[in-house]
Amino acid sequence: MTRTWLLHRWGPWCGAVALLLPLACMAAPAAPALVLLVDTSAQMPQARVEDDRVIEGLHLDLGRALARRLGREIIARPVPRKRLAEALQRGEGDLLCDYQSAWVPGSFAWSRPFIPDQALLVSAATAPAPAGLGALAGLPVGTVRGYVYPEMSEALREGFRRDDAPDATTNLQKLQLGRISHALTGRRALEYQQRIGALRLALHPPLVVSEVLAQCALSPTAAIGINALNSAIQGLVADGELNRLLARYR
Incomplete structure (x- = not known):
């Protein structure tokens, strides 16, 4: 069987594979980032907000840890305290943490209580x-x-x-x-x-x-469901990461 015959026989197939390989190797589109709402008036250890940016604090640490377990990136968005419930309801953010349902009125899905x-x-x-x-x-x-x-x-x-x-x-x-x-x-x-x-x-x-055992609230338009969030929280608690995050600020 000659090389010329092989090229003639399989050439079209090889060409198709060559065209398909780059498509097959392309990464799947990344899941959209989660938007964490943070009170602009929050103080450390909850958060430090400067120039409309969340610089540090427990809220940011929690958001990053949960997003990582959910396979997402996190974007922290400062919002005035009076607008937190409205912003979450309107879908300006996905997630609000370290609150209780009695503190934030609205039709939100609330996680299991877990932040002491x-x-x-x-x-x-x-x-x-x-x-x-x-x-x-x-x-x-x-x-x-x-x-x-x-x-x-x-x-x-x-x-x-x-x-x-x-x-x-x-x-x-x-x-x-x-x-x-x-x-x-x-x-x-x-x-x-x-x-x-x-x-x-x-x-x-x-x-x-x-x-107090605080919770996280999900917007009605959140990109994740409450079961996925609770699963991430369970992992955060079970492997001790939550206690390590809290210990940073004691």
């Missing part, structure tokens, strides 16, 4: 240590504008005197400056401010107001 924190009442050591929430009736208590505190509202009713700050960091700064003697904060925020030396004020042992 504690709501604390902290009191300056220069003031009497409150025996319980009821001891604060009529006294100003540091709070964050736009946040609800159901346990305090239930315990004190009309005696709950909010002293609002724009964010959690400013709330603790007011405590340190002596403008208030008591403040409501998350343990994560408190420990971060103490670790970086921003809060050196002597405090009474904090009162635990509530245990």
Whole structure:
């Protein structure tokens, strides 16, 4: 069998294969990136937002870890707090994490609860240590504008005197400056401010107001489903990655 005969016999087939090979070797189109919405007023350790960019923080770390497990890239998009629910509903983002369904009204799919924190009442050591929430009736208590505190509202009713700050960091700064003697904060925020030396004020042992397990919300137009998200969360928790992410900010 001569080489000339082989070329004549198989030449058209080889030519077709040569044309098809580049197509077969082309990578499949990449899955669209997930868009993570982040509150523009968020403070560390939740997030640091500068020049309309999310620079660092737990929210960004969580988004990256979940996106990696879902085979996606992540884009973090800062949005004002008042617009978070609207932006998620309109599909301006796919994902919002470290919230609870009671905090963000809308027709969203919510993940399993998995992000731990504690709501604390902290009191300056220069003031009497409150025996319980009821001891604060009529006294100003540091709070964050736009946040609800159901346990305090239930315990004190009309005696709950909010002293609002724009964010959690400013709330603790007011405590340190002596403008208030008591403040409501998350343990994560408190420990971060103490670790970086921003809060050196002597405090009474904090009162635990509530245990929190936050969730992630999916937009109705999200590129992923809730089962896929919960599966990624399960992996994040099971192999200890979530604890490692949280440990960065303690």
